[in-house]
Amino acid sequence: MVFLQLIAVLITLLGVLMIVVNRKPKNYPKGPLQFPLLGTLPQMMWHSQVKNKPRRLLHEKYRRRFGKVYSLRLGPYPVVVLTDHKLIREAWNNLQICGRPKLHGAAARTNGVVRGILFMDGEEWQEQRRFALRHLRDFGFGKRSMENLVMDEVTELIRGFRRDAGSPISTQTRFNVAVLNSLWSIVAGERYSHDDPILQEIIKSIHRSLEFRGLVFFFPWLKDIFPKLSGWEEYMKCMPLSYEFLNKFVKGRLAAYDGGEPEHFTDVFINEIRRTMDPNSSFYKERGEATLTATLLDLFVAGIETTSTSLTYTLLYLALFPEKQTKLHEEIDRVIGSRLPTLEDRKRMPYTEAMIQEVLRFSSLVPTGLVHKTLTDVTVGKYSVPKNHWIMANLQGVHHDPEIWGDPENFRPERFLSDDNEVLKHEALLPFSFGKRVCLGESLARDELFLFITGIFQVFDVQTDPNSPRPTTEQLNSNIIAIPKPHQLVLKERHKE
Structure with a gap:
């Protein structure tokens, strides 16, 4: 009883x-x-x-x-x-x-304290974002002057693809360094070999960290009681590599730079640290040095991962839908011919632009973007949302809403072309997010996508591997970035001499 x-x-x-x-x-x-x-x-x-x-x-x-x-x-x-x-x-x-949740997983990536731009909010985020935008632009970020830097990487990438032409390859890590180099030359004055072993290990660690999922993000006490079972131990094997690599660079540059004419963004940041006397500033002394490393990490991860994965999706989709690739080849041959592509070509290549937009829509690379947090009680549409609530944009849901797109499950670049063959801009396409936290690198990413895609498909026909299981458009359930399932493709030279 x-x-x-x-x-x-x-x-x-x-x-x-x-x-x-x-x-x-x-x-x-x-x-x-x-x-x-x-x-x-x-x-x-x-x-x-x-x-x-x-x-x-x-x-x-x-x-x-x-x-x-x-x-x-x-x-x-x-x-x-x-x-x-x-x-x-x-x-x-x-x-x-525009707030950000302060999760211990975000703090772990920057030595235990949330810093930088991506995961910060409030005055420090605004200070760092304004500074980064202003001074990156001074060095050509998002401007036509970067075109030659990007094309150097396109040329080297094609050289590597030529060595593997005709053989099945995975393209899922082939673009990372090439895309990073375009940015890193103005951020840190360096470029890396496309097969640099240290960088390849860092890229793998970043991939593992982005794929990580687990309850430990929501219940931090699990990491202390079950460090291995919760996955925290594995996560912490991935996180330090990038930070330590960049922190070593920052320490070296702090020692080497004498305060003369700045050569790149890092030098400008160091000058700001040295002139800052306000102890409350995120540029102040040791805090400023840690913020510099964190900001470089934000730029480094974005440079390595997002555009690179979009290029991976592009090759995959055009291999799966060869009739779309044929249209792309025809436009490249008609407008560019055998010379190197330039950004000036973009205005005469509506199908290429439409195809890029469809890749961004269809893949929805960052399905829910980065989570926002309310800093006060707010109203969203007809709803009341209290302070400290998370708000998430289901961008993938928007990009695959049949009420908007009609046939969202079909890969159809033509949806972004008018009857007059003009490129249509759609307000429901938000691959770089929107508003006050829109992606810093949107203009550079769009330029890179155009130059890499036209450069690669000018030279190659991309096919599925007949001796491997046929790839699908399915994605892995990952943490922040939706990546395609592992697959093999074959690149064949179109005009082999």
């Missing part, structure tokens, strides 16, 4: 807890059932890790059930998800929705 009474009490308590955790603030978005402590994580983990289904299918299920604005809870963190491009644009332009 006592045992049955105890069971009844426990069931009652559980019922009360379920009612409490599922109670929402006034005028708050609806969402799926939440569990004590875990929130909606059980459903999400069951979907992606047990059923092994793409995360976007679960978001699509929630969108159909609750509308284009719905709520989740990731462990202790309440989250509002936006799948409406107009609301995303409105929200991301609101400075009070």
